[in-house]
Amino acid sequence: xxxxxxxxxxxxxxxxxxxxxxxxxxxxxxxxxxxxxxxxxxxxxxxxxxxxxxxxxxxxxxxxxxxxxxxxxxxxxxxxxxxxxxxxxxxxxxxxxxxxxxxxxx
Amino acid sequence: xxxxxxxxxxxxxxxxxxxxxxxxxxxxxxxxxxxxxxxxxxxxxxxxxxxxxxxxxxxxxxxxxxxxxxxxxxxxxxxxxxxxxxxxxxxxxxxxxxxxxxxxxxxxxxxxxxxxxx
Numbered sequence: 001x002x003x004x005x006x007x008x009x010x011x012x013x014x015x016x017x018x019x020x021x022x023x024x025x026x027x028x029x030x031x032x033x034x035x036x037x038x039x040x041x042x043x044x045x046x047x048x049x050x051x052x053x054x055x056x057x058x059x060x061x062x063x064x065x066x067x068x069x070x071x072x073x074x075x076x077x078x079x080x081x082x083x084x085x086x087x088x089x090x091x092x093x094x095x096x097x098x099x100x101x102x103x104x105x106x
Numbered sequence: 107x108x109x110x111x112x113x114x115x116x117x118x119x120x121x122x123x124x125x126x127x128x129x130x131x132x133x134x135x136x137x138x139x140x141x142x143x144x145x146x147x148x149x150x151x152x153x154x155x156x157x158x159x160x161x162x163x164x165x166x167x168x169x170x171x172x173x174x175x176x177x178x179x180x181x182x183x184x185x186x187x188x189x190x191x192x193x194x195x196x197x198x199x200x201x202x203x204x205x206x207x208x209x210x211x212x213x214x215x216x217x218x219x220x221x222x223x224x
Binding site: 001031033035037041042043044045048049054086088089090093094095096097098099100 | 143145152153154155158166167168169202206208209210211212214215216217
């Protein structure tokens, strides 16, 4: 099976840049997607296929994927970005989610 | 406008079979490349993928749960149904359905909380 590893939590000062990592074996060979989930709400796709933003997602959200690590970057972090973030890939005919990272904006 | 909505019982007893329905609009599961999946999330825990069904009726299941899951579609009703047998209290979770385009889940339903308790 394929596993994705995320840090449990990341903190960022208001207005600064947050980086959330997602580790997986040779993850650069896979399409990585990122979801934001606020308390009591369904997840929302914020980055798809490594680097693409769906319509309506601010340009402050960006993604990269290289080697064994994919990264979600949130620039100029706002209070409203405080949420859980999950990475996801399709591997061995299954959807695989990372364990999720809680982003705190200080 | 793509929307999905989950429906089913809020409470099931241990050993019972859970049946959930995902009713969607704004796309057709007859269209090449369209897929619908089910995902659950126990309270305070991470997302867990359950199953996926494709426009061509290909089906994929979570390795750990595949013996308990069955996914099916009714294209004429724009619905996808998930059944999970032998429910246990550890299956208490919010269950989501989502559209899958490519390999990303681009639209999600609001979720339905299912509690397993006697």
